[in-house]
Amino acid sequence: MEYNKMEALLEKYFEGETSIAEENELKDYFSSPNVAEHLEQYRPLFGYFAKAKDDTFTQKVALHSKKGKIAWFSIAASIVVMLGIGTYTYFNTNTVKENRELGTYDDPEEALAATQKALAMLSNHVNVGIEGVQYLQVYETTKNKAFVE
Known part of the structure; x- marks a missing residue:
């Protein structure tokens, strides 16, 4: 009777x-000595559970703190930012000094020559713009002749 009950429980x-x-x-x-022969094959299964229950983990697990990594990353990031600011400041101060020196002449004749050169360059660019406007005027008069007539 007990064997039938055990078979049903196993099922x-x-x-x-x-x-x-x-x-x-x-x-x-299955931990008792009187197990039916045809159920003997299941003994290791339930014996393993009893044995595994008594096992304990004895190795030590090394815990790594994330705070150390975060500290190193923050230090590295601050160094990169400081290098970036230093590089920008170094290269920017040279251009500021160069810009302050532009447009100052001690010799009036040299200043006159530089002014004439700048005005000639400006005149050339204005003349190019005027030529473009003249083409527009020719186009406008041609268009008016074509559509009015």
């Missing part, structure tokens, strides 16, 4: 329908 166990009390009953049965 329920493998279907995943047993309760905790029924699983404990199976463990107790």
Whole structure:
């Protein structure tokens, strides 16, 4: 009778329908010395659970703190920012000094020559713009002749 009950419990166990009390009953049965011969094959399964319950983990696990990594990353980031600011300041101060020196002449004749050169360049660019406007005027008069007539 007990063998039939154990077989039914095993069937329920493998279907995943047993309760905790029924699983404990199976463990107790298979840990006892009077197990039926045809159920002997299941003894290691339930014996493993009993044995695994007593096992303990004895190795030490090294815990690595993330604070150390974050500290190094923040230090590296601040160094990069400081290098960037220093590089920008170094190269920017040279251009500021050069810009302050532009447009100042001690010799009036040299200043006159530089002014005439700048005005000639400006005149050339204005003349190019006037030529473009003259083409527009020719286009406008041609268009008016074509559409009025």
